[in-house]
Amino acid sequence: MKKLAVILSHPIQYYAPWFRYLTADPAIQLRVFYLWNFGVAESLDRGFGQKIQWDIPLLDGYDHEFVPNVSKQPGTHHIWGLQNPSLMQQVRAYQPDAVLMMNYNYASIYQFLWQWQDCPILFRGDSHRLFTESGLKATLRQIWISQVYRRCDRVLYVGKSNRGYFETHGVGDEKLFFSPHAIENQRFMDNAAQANVEAVAWKQALGIPAQHRVVLFAGKFIEKKRPLDLLQAFVQANLPNTSLLFVGAGQLEADLRSQADGVQNVFFAPFQNQSQMPRTYAVGDIFVLPSYGSGETWGLAVNEAMCLSKPVLVSNHVGCARDLVKAGENGLVFAAGNVDSLQVCLTQMLSDKVNLAEWGRHSQELIQQYSYIQMTQGLKQALVSLGIDYIDAIESTKVRNPIGKS
Incomplete structure (x- = not known):
């Protein structure tokens, strides 16, 4: 059994069931490191404009820990909303074989990306470039984001438009693995x-x-x-x-x-x-x-x-x-x-x-083809490609990038 650390901004209703699914897999030992406790207690949701608390379990059934957030204005709406000085220390204490990151545009995560050398980093995101931006600011942003992805050993993409986004930022085919977006x-x-x-x-x-x-x-x-x-x-x-x-x-x-x-x-x-x-x-x-x-x-x-x-x-x-x-x-x-x-x-x-x-x-x-089964298969394929040998590696690597580049 290999250890996987997941770093995520806060508990999210779409991911908690996937973490329970991964925990039930005998090949994976999982721990999720949360950088903020939004959604666990009643909190103001800026989009809905009201306080909410999800009524499904967000923390049950999988190993997790919260990394103290010292931001004076905690949140995911600005880069300084996640400031977690002990993140490196807490992840290192877990001694993972790989780290999966699901966000990057926050102070703590930038620091982690630039300093972490203990084991491979995987990134899973869902951005796209369907809305075209131009100008100097857009060009500089693209250069910066490309540097971020160079720090990642493997990248999981959720669909065709998202794959195109990563390719635009210089992520090569050998690093890309299909891990579709799914819900419960x-x-x-x-x-x-x-x-x-x-x-x-x-x-x-x-x-x-x-x-x-x-x-x-x-x-x-x-x-x-x-x-x-x-x-x-x-x-x-x-x-x-x-x-x-x-x-x-x-x-x-x-x-x-x-x-x-x-x-x-x-x-x-x-x-x-x-x-x-x-x-x-x-x-x-x-x-x-x-x-x-x-x-x-x-x-x-x-x-x-x-x-x-x-x-x-x-x-x-x-x-x-x-x-x-x-x-x-x-x-x-x-x-x-x-x-x-x-x-x-x-x-x-x-x-x-x-x-x-x-x-x-x-x-x-x-x-039904966009489920936690396919989501996990892509994760395992990426890990196997890094030499992290899971017990079902042979079966999980038979299908590579099934949706292709189109």
Whole structure:
């Protein structure tokens, strides 16, 4: 059994189940080093604009420790939000065979990257360059980021657009291994039947007509998510027997409600915690993520919706678009920031020519290939390539970079 240290900014609802999955693997001894305790206790979420505490276990079932954060303004919204002077000491005391990093743009992690020499460093990220930036600042940033990745012995990429990002920053093919983004698929699928029952009652409680199809947006009401684009496209489409449901909270909520005032069949529901997300997706007939810019690095809400057998409509700035959306099979992709393009796709998906149930089945079939199994396989392949011999190394190295460079 080999020791793997994971360094992560804070407990995250999408990663905690993966850490439990890794802990159950007899080949891996895992310890996660957290640099901040956000999400464990009730804390202000800047995106939602309110205090939240996730209602699923974030720390159960795997080995972890917190590294004291001495930042006067702790958080992940600025480089000095994570300052952890004892990080090197605590990781070294664990004596890992490899270190997996999931963030880099923070003071403590920069220090660790530049000083650590005890064992190989792996990096797993999800950034992309779907939103093109130019100018001196962008060029200098690219040079700097390329230097960061030179410090990493192996890099795990989550999808096609993310792979292109790493290649742009000089990461060679020999360092790249596919470790797809995944959520706790089984939890969502196991709860699907009950969620569908609950969704019927919730739809009625929200005042949405029973015969209406529901266009669903679930997430933070913030600029990068572009909920206002969706509202405008819905109004333009003027679809019969169709309602638009916004679920969430955030700084754009007042604008959304103001612009929706007087518009028929637009509904709002407050922030829903993790245990309620299966019901949230179940109430929708299609799920829409209209993000614009580089901020929507993947869009794990799309994974969640697909687990509930939902067709998906996403912008071409959403990181998962090239991987999870098969046009005409389980969804459509529209031009980010283009309300007319979004309106056309909405109209097409909700026409009589589209069998939404069939598209939803394709969604659920596809998302099963984006699970903790495939996520872990990529990690093991990278470790084996470094000479770290896991007990199932022979099987795990048979498939390399299955999604290729495209």
